[in-house]
Amino acid sequence: RPPGEAVMSTIARARRRASLARAWKQFRAHRAGMAGLGILVVFAVVAVLAPVLFPPETISVTQATGKPLSPPSPGFPLGTDDAGRSILALIAWGARVSLVVGISATVISMLIGTTVGIASGHYRSLIGSALERLTDWFLVIPFLPLAIVLATVLGEGSTLVIIVVIGVTSWAGTARLIRAQTLSVEGRPYLERARALGAGNWHQMTRHVLPNVMPLVLANTTLTVAIAILSETTLSFLGLGDPLRPSWGATLDAAFSNGAVSSGAWWWIGPPGLCVVLVVLSFTLIGRALETIVNPRLGAR
Secondary structure (H helix, E strand, O other), X not given: OOHHHHHHHHHHHHHHHHHHHHHHHHHHOOHHHHHHHHHHHHHHHHHHHHHHXXXXXXXXXXXXXOOOOXXXXXXXXXXXXXXXXXXXXXXXXXXXXXXXXXXXXXXXHHHHHHHHHHHHHHOOOHHHHHHHHXXXXXXXXXXXXXXXXXXXXXXXXXXXXXXXHHHHHOOHHHHHHHHHHHHHHHOOXXXXXXXXXXXXXXXXXXXXXXXXXXXXXXHHHHHXXXXXXXXXXXHHHOOOXXXXXXXXXXXXXXXXXXXXXXXXXXXXXXXXXXXXXXXHHXXXXXXXXXXHHHOHHHHOO
């Protein structure tokens, strides 16, 4: 590689490292964002260590050792369900499903939304109009009925089906946001110079538009993860989740189906619901902090 190109590559890497260090410093100064990150780290550690802290037999219906619907006790800090399984073990194992589904579905949603948003903002022809109408269609159709229909059509409930359903049905908002940013970037002088120098559509979208919309994509990702986790909880609560894997939504569904409210088994309902609230809150706080970093004008209000 020519010496000049190697020097430019080194300078670019140094600038990226400096930019990341500056962003991390700004994020650390955001107390709410750091609180959200701390909550998320705790749940992530619990999810990773779930098989170590609670062996698989502790969540097995046939191998449960606790007394059914037992209130919190030293042996079972959060009580047991109707099968005698530890609620704490179900929550720990459920964190794995909720986080995996939330993050995986968000990746699918971001890929589709970013691609459609950039393409619909860049192309002003029939392609752009068709993508914009497709985005409007997904925005108009209510999420829950569409997700239920897709989950039913795709077959028996499984984690992969839930990931695909949430990812395919939640990209429209991101596409609309990225399209608006793409239209703003497209009007800048350096894009006009690139077109004048003969840059093709692919070069313009990947080398000029995408780097400018990526901060917005990353900030929106954390907010979308929270929505995806809520969606997984909702679908599992409706009985469309994976019956072989415990999740917070499935635990709540089992609690309501077996009369936990009427029997006063608050420990079967409260902790899983609180976990959903805390994880969603953590991603929301992180997303708001990243929004402030990406758009400093928000922090000045």
